Amino acid sequence: MNILITDLVDDLFIDLLKENNIKYKYDTTTSYEEVLRQIHLFDGLVVRNRLKIDANFLNKAKNLKFIGRYGSGMESIDIGKASELNIQCFNSAAGNANAVAEHVLGMLLYLFKNIHKSSLKLHDLKWERELNRGLEIENKTIGIIGFGNTGSAFAEKLMKFKCEIIAYDKYKSGFQNDIIKESDMKTIYEKCDIISFHVPLSQETNYFLNSEFISKMKKPFYILNTSRGKVVSNKALVAGLKSNKILGAGLDVIENENSSFSNITVDKNLNYLLSCDNVILTPHIAGLSKESNKKLSTVLIDKILELK
Known part of the structure; x- marks a missing residue:
């Protein structure tokens, strides 16, 4: 399993990936176009809301098996297209x-x-x-x-x-x-x-x-x-x-x-x-607590491990 992480996540999530021997690339600054050029190398994607995961993106993700949302809202992901391509999509909403x-x-x-x-x-x-x-x-x-x-x-x-x-x-x-x-x-x-x-x-x-x-x-x-x-x-x-x-x-x-x-x-x-x-x-902070950041990590890693 090889995962691309495009948004900020808690250090605990990275530690859990390492503990479970899951390969990853952590890149929170690369542009949409640059991610498109490398997305075929990954079978997993972890996102928040920095990038729009649209039909064009998904069509180029030839080996992608899942998209995990670090958080709750899925509106930045074209769920319909992902389903058509048999890409599983899930969030970690229970965490916050x-x-x-x-x-x-x-x-x-x-x-x-x-x-x-x-x-x-x-x-x-x-x-x-x-x-x-x-x-x-x-x-x-x-x-x-x-x-x-x-x-x-x-x-x-x-x-x-x-x-x-x-x-x-x-x-x-x-x-x-x-x-x-x-x-x-x-x-x-x-x-x-x-x-x-x-x-x-x-x-x-x-x-x-x-x-x-x-x-x-x-x-x-x-x-x-x-x-x-x-x-x-x-x-x-x-x-x-x-x-x-x-x-x-x-x-x-x-x-x-x-x-x-x-x-x-x-x-x-x-x-x-x-x-x-x-x-x-308030500035969209309801789900942002020090505790929830840890919980999001554990909820998401558990869902990823089910696919391993």
Whole structure:
């Protein structure tokens, strides 16, 4: 087995490759064109989001048997073409699910307890108690859209908060228990105080939250997004905030990100979101913890060893 690694990975992953006598080339700077010239030499590829693994790339990967995603999102890989060429594709999403779940919970608490707003006021020496009276998660209805690794991990975190947890997943069922209830979108629209997105980016989920989604929500609500930026339309989000139909937002991802998540473009919608004290934005870091980097390595190596 000979693996090409095109993005940064934790040292543990390299150590595990060595321990299991797997040959590898670790190259995080070579361009797309240069990788194309050598990809035929490898039967395994480990990526994040630096390169677009498109049909052209895959057609030149004559000996490639698998593509392992160091992380979760697979949108940079042409999965359909890979399947056509019998190239297995898998991720290591279980490795950072806990980190994401903790981050979502943190954003929700930050919003409900006015931590961001009150802290900024204190920087101006304004001690405002009553103006920062917060909310409790208890007795709220939280809708989780997407019940994979991160959605289910977030639900587990919420189970002690005495709130109602309902979850919708178009491609998954049978996960209901005494506390977490399987749901449909109609019920989510009717009942939820909080919506949290945990879906991959696809044609189906692009702008999942749009003006139509917002209009269907029976109550004003909070939105949380740690999946992919383009799951939420900034235009619709801004309109929802201005109309008070959306009460606040916690966003770790935003549609202004570039494909490698290394930068953002600034526009009027982003500037508006940055000006709101009921909007929290973080730079796509929910899954980035010191612990998750190790977990991603062990999850991915286990999947690779199954193919050895």
